[in-house]
Amino acid sequence: MIDLKLLQKDFGSVSDKLLKKGVDIKLLDLLKRKNEELKSAKANYETLQAAQNSMSREFGIYKKEGKDISELKERVDANKIKIAEALEAQRTKQDELESLAMSIPNIPDDDVPEGEDECSNVELKKILTPREFNFTPKEHWELAEQNGWIDFERGVKLATSRFSVSFGMGAKLERALINFMLNFNSKRGFQEVSVPSIVNRAALEGTGQLPKFEDDLYKIENQELFLIPTAEVPVTNLYQDEILSPSQLPIKMTAYTSCFRKEAGAAGRDTRGMIRQHQFHKVELVSITKPQDSDKVFDEMVQTASDLLSALELPHRLVMLCGGDLGFGAAKTVDLEVWLPGQNSYREISSVSNTREFQARRAKIRYKDENKNSFVHTLNGSSLAVGRTMVAIMENFQNEDGSITIPKVLEPYIN
RNA sequence: GGAUAGAUGGGUGAGUUGGCUGAAACCACAUCCCUGCUAAGGAUGCGUACUGGUAACGGUACCGAGGGUUCGAAUCCCUCUCUGUCCA
CATH class of the missing domain: 1.10.287.40 (Serine-tRNA synthetase, tRNA binding domain)
Structure with a gap:
């Protein structure tokens, strides 16, 4: 607010x-x-x-x-x-x-570029050079099916469109990625937490999904409960309505959850493959800081997500979102876009946001600052979206015959 | 699902024959004093939010949530939520 x-x-x-x-x-x-x-x-x-x-x-x-x-x-x-x-x-x-x-979005930072949509986003830097292919790289859905990693039809059979099933090495890779990411984040000082996938209205209001974006949430019938669209909701709201002591801060957490989104308004976009699914896995970073520390922690979070991609040998770039492309609660957002050779473009794989006091004010998360109570700053970021990381691995590590090499850092997690 | 007990400030926990109780006490915490050493003792302060005022100092609300009774409710009544215990 x-x-x-x-x-x-x-x-x-x-x-x-x-x-x-x-x-x-x-x-x-x-x-x-x-x-x-x-x-x-x-x-x-x-x-x-x-x-x-x-x-x-x-x-x-x-x-x-x-x-x-x-x-x-x-x-x-x-x-x-x-x-x-x-x-x-x-x-x-x-x-x-x-x-x-409650329906007014957060105030953007001064250094957020002007602009209406993603065209005005500003590239900050590129990390790693995309590899040269001496054949035409395939798109991930083709590779996924060819290797028997992902079954899109059976996902639809079990639920509806935009659901998929992972098999064999595909399922294994998914699990490996989750473990790898959680361990990586832990080493960077983010404490691991495991949280509910269902939350109440207060939690969603606290982080800003409600009341404005109810259409995109799966609601439990006859109850004021919802499936989480991101771990940001339960993890940030862990400290809802609390007054923290300064010595506790910053609180840095990482959590793995499934995320559920109706994707209302995304009809026709990314219908093929697993870029945009109703249910997807994500490892999230959430930080709660004193106001004066949030910029520093923000950079740490961007760096952590970027290093994770580098460790996986995935070329990517950092993009600063312009005002018009900024999410409802964000004062500032840096997206990490991974290179997808099959699509011949960079696609979002992580989004790190500083909401400053916006969520804290809604969720009443404060800390004792000298003698008065002040709002904390809350930050969140993916590190990373697991499905999209799978996509990136498939497309970047594909061989001419359609087989896929597993990134070295994941080997201990697979065997 | 049934029965029963309960939900008070950072914590423990008084207060339930309705009225100077926003709430005792203890612990924790903060500052100071004393003392002097891996201690102890003493003094003071210490809920949250909104609001008036330069300030001093006031006002309103909040004792799980929402209603009701009353001039007046943490205290009585109703509904809901949650927790403990017992039974199916």
């Missing part, structure tokens, strides 16, 4: 920055007005309530002293009616404000 006090105090600069993310100024203006209305409604209610409270106290004293209370009772009853009205007014304002505020 954006900082309403900041909006109130410095409307100009907040709205300028949110413009980068395509937010209508009228909406912000409305939010500001609602906030002011709520404040005055609240003040009104509290004044009435204060009077009520003091009369109630008098009431007790009168009774104790055996005084006549009928006059007091009249005043108190009259005030009571006003209170009910004031409370109702305040609640309406509160609800209006909250639903509006």
